[in-house]
Amino acid sequence: MNELATTTSQVVDPxxxxxxDLLFCELEAPVDELARRRTRLWELFLKPMTRHVCTSxxxxxxxxxxxxxxxxxxxxxxPSLSRGPHTKRIVALAKAARQDYEDDMADVFRxxxxxxxxxxxxxxxxxxxxxxxxILCGFRPAAKVDAEDMTHLSMLVTPTWAVKRCLVxxxxxxxxxxxxxxxxxxxxLLQQGRHWYFxxxxxxxxxxxxxxxHFWMGLVSLWMLGIHERVSREFQVEMKKIGLEGEFRxxxxxxxxxxxxxxAFEYQDRHGLESFEDAVLSPLYVIDVLRCAFNLKTPQxxxxxxxxxxxxxxxxxxxxxxxxxxxxxxxxKLNIAIQCGALGSILAEVQLLLEEVVEAKxxxxxxxxxxxxxxxxxxxxxxxxKPATVTKRRVSMAKRLAPSMRTVEHxxxxxxxxxxAAVLLSYFDLITxxxxxxxxxxxxxxxxxxxxxxxxxxxxxxxxxxxxxTNQGVVAxxxxxxxxxxxxxxxxxxxxxxxxxxxxxxxxxxxLTRFLEGLLDSMPQALFLAIVLxxxxxxxxxxxxxxSLLFSILSLxxxxxxxxxxxxxNRNYRRLFERIHGxxxxxxxxxxxxxxxxxxxxx
Numbered sequence: 001m002n003e004l005a006t007t008t009s010q011v012v013d014p015x016x017x018x019x020x021d022l023l024f025c026e027l028e029a030p031v032d033e034l035a036r037r038r039t040r041l042w043e044l045f046l047k048p049m050t051r052h053v054c055t056s057x058x059x060x061x062x063x064x065x066x067x068x069x070x071x072x073x074x075x076x077x078x079p080s081l082s083r084g085p086h087t088k089r090i091v092a093l094a095k096a097a098r099q100d101y102e103d104d105m106a107d108v109f110r111x112x113x114x115x116x117x118x119x120x121x122x123x124x125x126x127x128x129x130x131x132x133x134x135i136l137c138g139f140r141p142a143a144k145v146d147a148e149d150m151t152h153l154s155m156l157v158t159p160t161w162a163v164k165r166c167l168v169x170x171x172x173x174x175x176x177x178x179x180x181x182x183x184x185x186x187x188x189l190l191q192q193g194r195h196w197y198f199x200x201x202x203x204x205x206x207x208x209x210x211x212x213x214h215f216w217m218g219l220v221s222l223w224m225l226g227i228h229e230r231v232s233r234e235f236q237v238e239m240k241k242i243g244l245e246g247e248f249r250x251x252x253x254x255x256x257x258x259x260x261x262x263x264a265f266e267y268q269d270r271h272g273l274e275s276f277e278d279a280v281l282s283p284l285y286v287i288d289v290l291r292c293a294f295n296l297k298t299p300q301x302x303x304x305x306x307x308x309x310x311x312x313x314x315x316x317x318x319x320x321x322x323x324x325x326x327x328x329x330x331x332x333k334l335n336i337a338i339q340c341g342a343l344g345s346i347l348a349e350v351q352l353l354l355e356e357v358v359e360a361k362x363x364x365x366x367x368x369x370x371x372x373x374x375x376x377x378x379x380x381x382x383x384x385x386k387p388a389t390v391t392k393r394r395v396s397m398a399k400r401l402a403p404s405m406r407t408v409e410h411x412x413x414x415x416x417x418x419x420x421a422a423v424l425l426s427y428f429d430l431i432t433x434x435x436x437x438x439x440x441x442x443x444x445x446x447x448x449x450x451x452x453x454x455x456x457x458x459x460x461x462x463x464x465x466x467x468x469x470t471n472q473g474v475v476a477x478x479x480x481x482x483x484x485x486x487x488x489x490x491x492x493x494x495x496x497x498x499x500x501x502x503x504x505x506x507x508x509x510x511x512l513t514r515f516l517e518g519l520l521d522s523m524p525q526a527l528f529l530a531i532v533l534x535x536x537x538x539x540x541x542x543x544x545x546x547x548s549l550l551f552s553i554l555s556l557x558x559x560x561x562x563x564x565x566x567x568x569x570n571r572n573y574r575r576l577f578e579r580i581h582g583x584x585x586x587x588x589x590x591x592x593x594x595x596x597x598x599x600x601x602x603x
Contacts, residue, residue: 014065014066014069014070015069019070019073023038023041023073023097024038035100038074038098038100041070042104043101046070046071047101049067050108050109050112050367051111051115054364054366055116056363074097075094075097076090076093076094113328116328116329116360120356120357120360123356124330130299132298132299133299135303136299136322136323137322137323139320140320140323141318141320143317144315144317145317147317148271150347151284151287152224152284152286153284155345156343156344157342157344159173159220159223161173162217162220162280163276163281165210170219177227179222179223190207193205193208195222197225197257198257201258203257206218206261213279213280214261217261217280217282218261220280221257221260221264224283224284225257225260227346228254228346231340232254232290235348236292239292242294242308242309244301247295247305248294249292249294249295251290251292254289254290255288255289255290261283264283264285267282267285287335287349288348289346289348290338290346290348290349299354306318306332306334306352309334309336309350313336314345315335315336316347317335318332318335320332321333328360328364329360329361329364330357331352331357333349333350333352334350335348336348420490423486426555427486429521429548430521432544432548432551433452433525433548436452436529437449437453437456439542439545440452443540448532451528455521455524455528456521456525459517459521460480460481463516464478464480467480471504472504473504493506493507515563517559518559518560522552522553522555522556523552523556526552529552530549533545533546533549557600564598565595
C-alpha cells in the first residue's frame with residue numbers, strides 16, 4: 001500500500017486524471033461500470049489509505065494532495081448554480097455516489113478513530129505518572145466567560161451596516177481596513193466574486209445577489225478577515241517571543257473565507273439564529289480566525305508557557321483537553337483577547353501541544369479533514385458524533401460556494417471563440433492590405449503601393465523591436481517579423497504549455513500585440529486608404545480597397561471591444577491591469593448591448 005501511495009503521489013497534477021468524469025459521466029462508461037469504478041476506488045485506494053497508511057505514518061505533501069483529491073472526486077460532480085433539471089440530477093447523483101459502500105465507510109472511520117486512540121493510550125496512561133504530567137491532567141481551569149458569550153459580538157463593534165443592509169456603509173468599513181483598496185477590486189467582488197483573500201477561487205455564488213443572507217454574511221466575513229489581518233503580524237511576533245527555539249508554530253495564514261462561512265452556518269444551527277439580524281452576524285461567532293501553536297517537549301514546559309500567556313494577555317477561556325481523558329487528540333487551548341483600537345478586541349486561539357500528540361496529529365490530519373465532513377455528503381454522522389444537521393449544513397454551504405460548471409464551460413468557450421475571431425479579423429486585415437498594395441501597383445499607383453507595403457514592413461519591424469525589448473524572446477521576435485505574432489500569442493494564451501512562458505506573461509504579451517496592431521497597423525492603414533479612396537475616381541475604387549478599409553475599421557473596433565471586455569471581466573487582465581477598471585452588466589443581453597455600443601462607436 002505504501003508503494004501505491006508513493007506511486008500515485010508522483011502525479012504532477014491530480015486534476016488531469018479527470019476522476020469525477022471517469023466515475024460519474026455516462027459518456028465515459030455505462031452506469032453499472034461507473035458504479036463498479038467508484039466501488040473499486042474505495043476498496044483499492046481510499047479504504048486502505050485511510051485505514052492503514054494514514055495510521056502508520058505521516059503522508060507526504062504530494063500523497064496528501066492525491067488522497068484528498070480522490071476523496072473529493074468520490075463525492076460526485078459539483079452542482080451547478082443554474083437552476084434546472086440538470087442540477088437536480090447532479091444533486092441526486094452526488095447523494096447516491098457512495099451508496100454502495102456507505103456503511104463500510106462509516107465503519108472505517110470509526111475503526112480509524114479507535115486505532116488512533118489505541119496508539120496514544122500508552123502515552124496518555126503514562127502522563128499522570130510524571131509530577132508535572134499529573135498536574136496537567138488534573139488541572140481544570142474555571143471558565144471566565146460562558147460558552148454562549150465566547151463570540152466577537154461582545155468584543156468588537158457591531159457591523160450595523162450588515163444588519164441594515166447598507167452597501168455604502170459596508171464599502172466604507174471594508175475600505176478603512178484595506179479589504180477593498182480600489183473601485184476595481186469592488187467591481188471584481190460584486191460582479192465576479194473575486195478577491196485576493198480567495199486566491200484563484202471565485203465566490204460568485206456568495207456575492208451575486210445583495211438581497212440574500214449569504215451576501216451580507218460574506219461581507220461580514222471579509223470585514224472580520226480585515227480586522228484580523230491588521231493585528232496578525234504583531235500577534236505572531238509577540239507569541240514567538242514566548243517560545244524557545246523550535247517551539248513556536250505560526251498558522252499558515254488566517255482561517256480561509258470558506259471555513260468561516262461554513263462554521264457561521266453551523267453556529268446558526270447551534271444557537272438558533274433564525275432571523276436575518278441574528279444570522280447575518282453569525283461569522284462573529286468564529287473565534288479561531290487568528291491562531292498559532294506551541295509544540296512542547298514536556299508537561300512542565302507546557303505549564304510554563306500556559307502561565308506566561310495567561311499573565312500577558314486577557315484569557316477569557318482556557319480548555320484543557322488532557323483533563324478530559326477521552327479522544328486520541330488532546331491539547332490545551334487558550335482564547336486570548338487582542339486589542340484592535342477603536343474597533344474593540346478580537347479573540348485569537350493558541351494551542352499548546354506535547355510533541356507526541358503533534359506526531360499523531362500529523363498522521364491523522366488528512367483523515368480528520370475527511371471525518372469532519374469536508375468530503376462527506378450523506379446524512380450519516382461521523383465518528384465524532386456530529387449532528388446530521390451540521391454535516392448537511394457544511395455540505396450545502398460547499399454546494400452554494402461551488403462554481404457553476406456550466407458557467408465555466410461557457411466562459412471557456414466564449415474566450416476561445418473571441419480569440420479565434422480576433423485572429424481571423426487580424427489576418428483578413430493583413431491579407432486585404434497586401435492585396436490592395438498589389439492592386440495599386442497593377443493600376444500604376446506606384447507611390448500608393450510602396451506606401452502600403454512600407455507601412456506594413458515598418459509595422460512588423462517596430463512590433464519585432466518592441467517584442468524583443470520586452471524580453472519576449474528571439475522566437476517571438478522572428479515570428480513577429482513574418483506576421484505570425486497574433487497567432488503565436490493566441491496559442492500561448494489557450495495552450496497549457498505556451499512557448500516562452502518563462503519570459504513574459506502570455507496575457508500581457510497578447511495585450512501588447514493587440515495595442516501595437518491597432519496603433520501601428522490598422523489605424524495608419526485605414527487612414528491612408530481613406531485618403532487614397534477620396535482622391536481616386538469612382539471607377540478606380542475597387543471592391544478590394546473597400547474591403548481592406550472595412551476590415552481595418554472592424555479590426556480596430558474589435559480590438560477595442562475585446563480589451564474593454566477583458567479588462568472588466570477576465571481574471572488575468574484584472575490582475576495585470578488592476579488600475580484600469582470599469583463596469584460590465586451581469587445579464588448577457590445587457591452585456592452584449594454594451595459591447596455592441598462600444599463596437600459601433602469605435603467603428
